[in-house]
Amino acid sequence: MLTFEELLETWDGETVVMHRDGESGGWIFVCLHSTRLGPAGGGTRMQVYGTPAEALEDAMRLSAGMSRKLAVAGLPFGGGKAVIAVPEIPGGDRRRALFLRYGDLVASLGGTYRTSSDMNTGEADMDVIGERTQYVFGRSVEAGGSGSPAPPTAVGVYHGIRASLSHVFGSDDLEGRIVVVQGAGGVGSPLADHLANAGASVVVTDIDLERAHAVAARVGGAAVPADQIFETECDVYAPCAVGGILSTETVPRLRCRIVAGSANNQLAEPEAAELLHARGILYAPDYVINAGGAIAIVGLEQLGWSKSELDTSLARIGETLRQIYKQADERGISTAAAADILADERLKAS
Numbered sequence: 001m002l003t004f005e006e007l008l009e010t011w012d013g014e015t016v017v018m019h020r021d022g023e024s025g026g027w028i029f030v031c032l033h034s035t036r037l038g039p040a041g042g043g044t045r046m047q048v049y050g051t052p053a054e055a056l057e058d059a060m061r062l063s064a065g066m067s068r069k070l071a072v073a074g075l076p077f078g079g080g081k082a083v084i085a086v087p088e089i090p091g092g093d094r095r096r097a098l099f100l101r102y103g104d105l106v107a108s109l110g111g112t113y114r115t116s117s118d119m120n121t122g123e124a125d126m127d128v129i130g131e132r133t134q135y136v137f138g139r140s141v142e143a144g145g146s147g148s149p150a151p152p153t154a155v156g157v158y159h160g161i162r163a164s165l166s167h168v169f170g171s172d173d174l175e176g177r178i179v180v181v182q183g184a185g186g187v188g189s190p191l192a193d194h195l196a197n198a199g200a201s202v203v204v205t206d207i208d209l210e211r212a213h214a215v216a217a218r219v220g221g222a223a224v225p226a227d228q229i230f231e232t233e234c235d236v237y238a239p240c241a242v243g244g245i246l247s248t249e250t251v252p253r254l255r256c257r258i259v260a261g262s263a264n265n266q267l268a269e270p271e272a273a274e275l276l277h278a279r280g281i282l283y284a285p286d287y288v289i290n291a292g293g294a295i296a297i298v299g300l301e302q303l304g305w306s307k308s309e310l311d312t313s314l315a316r317i318g319e320t321l322r323q324i325y326k327q328a329d330e331r332g333i334s335t336a337a338a339a340d341i342l343a344d345e346r347l348k349a350s
């Protein structure tokens with residue numbers, strides 16, 4: 001495990017703000033990876049870590065990912081991320097007091113970092129932060145926010161699936177195509193609706209099998225047990241649950257032509273992207289196809305977009321993927337590598 005000094009020396013980002021939160025016994029790290037395209041944007045994750053250095057490393061890694069994600073999404077934002085490392089996840093008054101203190105910290109950065117929710121934080125926490133600073137996205141509708149980012153994320157994934165079908169089959173028509181949706185939650189459930197409405201045969205899976213059955217029944221599809229996901233034959237596998245599902249162990253088992261879903265950090269290891277490429281399975285890079293929620297909260301809460309402007313921007317996810325697929329083909333590289341090249345070009349060009 002690297003020390004604070006080693007982590008800071010080897011990081012390619014701009015600024016790290018560290019705060020020892022004496023009241024909770026925790027640490028807060030705000031990492032501003034890049035502000036070249038605009039203020040650093042990215043969620044606040046709250047988690048129990050083994051050591052503070054592990055939390056710092058996580059925040060550094062996640063903030064670098066946000067730079068690429070927001071650059072490819074074409075938003076006027078750089079990448080940032082905050083981690084609140086706590087001895088235990090707090091509730092009630094202690095949680096509220098922590099988020100008020102955290103709100104003061106975000107306020108002190110004067111808008112160079114703008115937060116939203118992430119793992120173990122949500123709308124209610126963003127409302128509390130909003131009592132102390134205007135630099136917060138994803139508050140509740142009552143507190144002036146734009147509502148859940150999951151439905152626009154599903155719309156973005158839908159456009160991404162169509163673009164992927166078009167690249168593989170020469171047509172983006174969903175009629176008769178089989179799409180397996182892994183995870184019938186906030187994103188997977190509305191995604192299943194969009195796909196079924198466009199004529200796809202939808203297969204749903206979830207560790208909560210009842211939830212899978214409910215969504216499958218609603219969209220006229222089928223449900224399969226969660227452990228059969230990799231062996232299920234389909235045109236498109238849409239991971240909308242957990243990350244780390246694409247590895248050198250699972251990719252050889254896949255029986256699909258396309259992997260395109262919302263889950264974050266789908267590649268368990270970089271080699272999985274190469275293996276997908278070698279097997280001729282088209283992979284929609286996760287941070288490109290799942291940007292719909294970020295696009296919606298920034299567009300609606302900061303840029304004053306109308307509904308139709310948002311729709312146009314979500315459809316652009318499909319166009320960006322087409323561009324990435326073309327580049328990958330021309331250069332003979334994986335789509336994951338092509339996405340990283342596009343992101344890095346946009347970051348350098350600014």
Ligand code: NAD
Binds near residue numbers: 184240
């Ligand atoms: P969610 O918690 O609402 O739903 C996830 C669903 O997946 C749940 O129904 C859960 O039971 C199921 N699940 C968990 N593990 C599973 C497994 N191993 N196999 C099958 N099902 C499993 O989450 P969500 O908001 O729909 O997000 C889904 C994924 O998309 C996550 O990886 C999330 O990080 C990512 N993502 C979400 C958004 C968003 O706006 N919500 C944006 C970008 C990325």
